Amino acid sequence: MIIILFQELKIEDKNILDPYFRLNYHENAHLNFTNLFMWRKPFNIMWCIEDDILFFTAQYENETFALEPLCTEEKLFAAMDKLREHFKNLGLPLVLSGLEENVVEQLKNYPGGTFEFETNRDEYDYVYNASDLIKLSGRKFHSKKNHLNSFRKNYPEAEYLPINNDIITLCKITINGWYKKRLALMPDDPFIKAERDAIIEVLNNFDELKLKGGAIFMVNKVMAFTFGEALNSDTAVIHVEKADPDVNGAYTAINQAFVEHEWADMTYINREEDMGLEGLRKAKESYRPVKMIKKFSAKFQG
DSSP states (O other): OOOOOOEEOOGGGHHHHHHHHTSSOOOOTTSSHHHHHHTTTTTTOEEEEETTEEEEEEEETTEEEEEOOBSOGGGHHHHHHHHHHHHHHTTOOOEEEEEOHHHHHHHTTOTTOOEEEEEOGGGOEEEEEHHHHHHOOSGGGHHHHHHHHHHHHHOTTOEEEEOOHHHHHHHHHHHHHHHHHHHHHOTTOHHHHHHHHHHHHHHHTHHHHTOEEEEEEETTEEEEEEEEEEOSSSEEEEEEEEEOTTSTTHHHHHHHHHHHHHOTTOSEEEOOOOTTOHHHHHHHHTTOOSEEEOOEEEEEOO
């Protein structure tokens, strides 16, 4: 009987797991330690390494599923064999989530049975040219450039600062204030508290997670902040970007400044998914992505 012995994800696990994220060129923004760590509590993310394969499971709305196993290409089918037996012995259907397109193509040839695949537009990652986000040049970015110029004119004392311990403290104070306002407007939305807690946890472990971050700072106040890291050899992923909703142009300013100061050497910037939120989708589309990263779910059919 095969039962994979999963364990909780802890900050101390980063050095153990990071080499597995680097085994292949991943474009899925979820496939890095920070993303899984910050969302491990609401999604009950667990991990295990067996036979040089890194396995993850998660839960959402009472459904247990596996994430894409991280291993060399030649071990993928062995990973599926183990997951299939693990879920079978738990009396659960084998469901996988967050699969990249190249993995789906490999699983179509899985000798142990067939999978049914689905994809959801709400989960696609938005990927942009880093140079576009820095320069905001041309007609297609005309309104963005106007927003940025307006912000600089209205707030000439605002400055970009890389995140350090002093800025982190101010970020935590600021984020608590913003989320109090959001909770007052939407008290029954459980995602608001989960997102706040996830961001605070990352800020509390910023050095250990080896992230880059930046803030728009003015008169002892953080107007906007963001953080991210290298996702692969040519792409940075932006995990979080938050700005004062009452400050016109703050989002545009932090977006442009962070890429210019920290990621100018990258070709692409992955700004993650829109989760089907209309306002977020409109905002992400307005920056003219150069590609969308599809993610697939799969259910084993036998």
